[in-house]
Amino acid sequence: MPRKSVYRAVADIDRQALAEFQAGIRKRYTDEQILAELKQSAERLGRSPTMREFSADPKTTVHPQTVIEHFGSWNRAKRKAGLVPRRFATREELLALLEELGKELGRVPTARDIDEHRGKLPSKSLYWHTFGSLTNALREAGFDVPVGEERLERALEQAVRLSKRLGRLPKFADWTEARKTDDSLLTEWQIYRMFDARRGAWSTFQFLVRERLREAGVEVAPDGTIS
Known part of the structure; x- marks a missing residue:
């Protein structure tokens, strides 16, 4: 009344x-x-x-x-409206959005991709909170995402191929440039983090690449050039 x-x-x-x-x-x-x-x-x-x-x-x-x-x-x-609520998305909705983004990009989405698609996707922090890490979320969504030793092994294989193409061990800038035409490469920052992003991380990576090349019978000069 x-x-x-x-x-x-x-x-x-x-x-x-x-x-x-x-x-x-x-x-x-x-x-x-x-x-x-x-x-x-x-x-x-x-x-x-x-x-x-x-x-x-x-x-x-x-x-x-x-x-x-x-x-x-x-x-x-x-x-x-296709806008997932930022705090109340279900696991299934979060995974479906990752799958859709992957199809749109034609590759495995990265944290940067999620940031660039804010509005369509919730923040990457919600993925970390829900799944423990973005890597866990991507793997659960069906993407082939290497972790741990598997990731380092993949990075070394990619670096060996790039070294042979360049005729020398890849520098940080070489890797950045190569990723512009090959999205399958791990990011340079992912490689840095495998070595705790400490000083000398990239040269440590180059050392491992050199050892892998030598195992394959490839000569590597002190300046990093190969023959």
């Missing part, structure tokens, strides 16, 4: 007439229009918007409460 107003003018309002007036004056939005506004706001923000961010977006015309009235909850509306 509505509370009695202290103002006579309000108390005397014809409730049915008021309801009809309100129904006519309110702007009506279709579900499609609301979802489009959510997507556009996410694109402007570069991430999936919170209710406060959506409300503060000067280019939105829909009130967050209207979104909730249409879809039952804010997070349900964002899911309908």
Whole structure:
């Protein structure tokens, strides 16, 4: 039962007439229009918007409460718009998004890729929190992601091939340049981290590459050139 107003003018309002007036004056939005506004706001923000961010977006015309009235909850509306809620995504949703990103890129997604696709994907920290690491999430999503000794072995195999192509042991800059045309290469920073990113990490990697080349019968000069 509505509370009695202290103002006579309000108390005397014809409730049915008021309801009809309100129904006519309110702007009506279709579900499609609301979802489009959510997507556009996410694109402007570069991430999936919170209710406060959506409300503060000067280019939105829909009130967050209207979104909730249409879809039952804010997070349900964002899911309908293809925007996974930043804190409430399920494991299955997180894995499905990784799979979709991998198909779009044509390779295994990296942490940088996730950052560059914020708005479509939640933050990489949510993957780490949910799966323990991004590597675990990628492997669970079906990607071939080497870990530990397997990763180092792959890096050495890649470095041996690159060395033969260059005619010398690869420098950091060589590796960076090679990755521009070969996404299968581990990133130079992944290699650095295998050696705890300490001083001399890259030269330690080069030493292991030299040893692998020598085992294959390839001569490596002191300056790193091979013959």
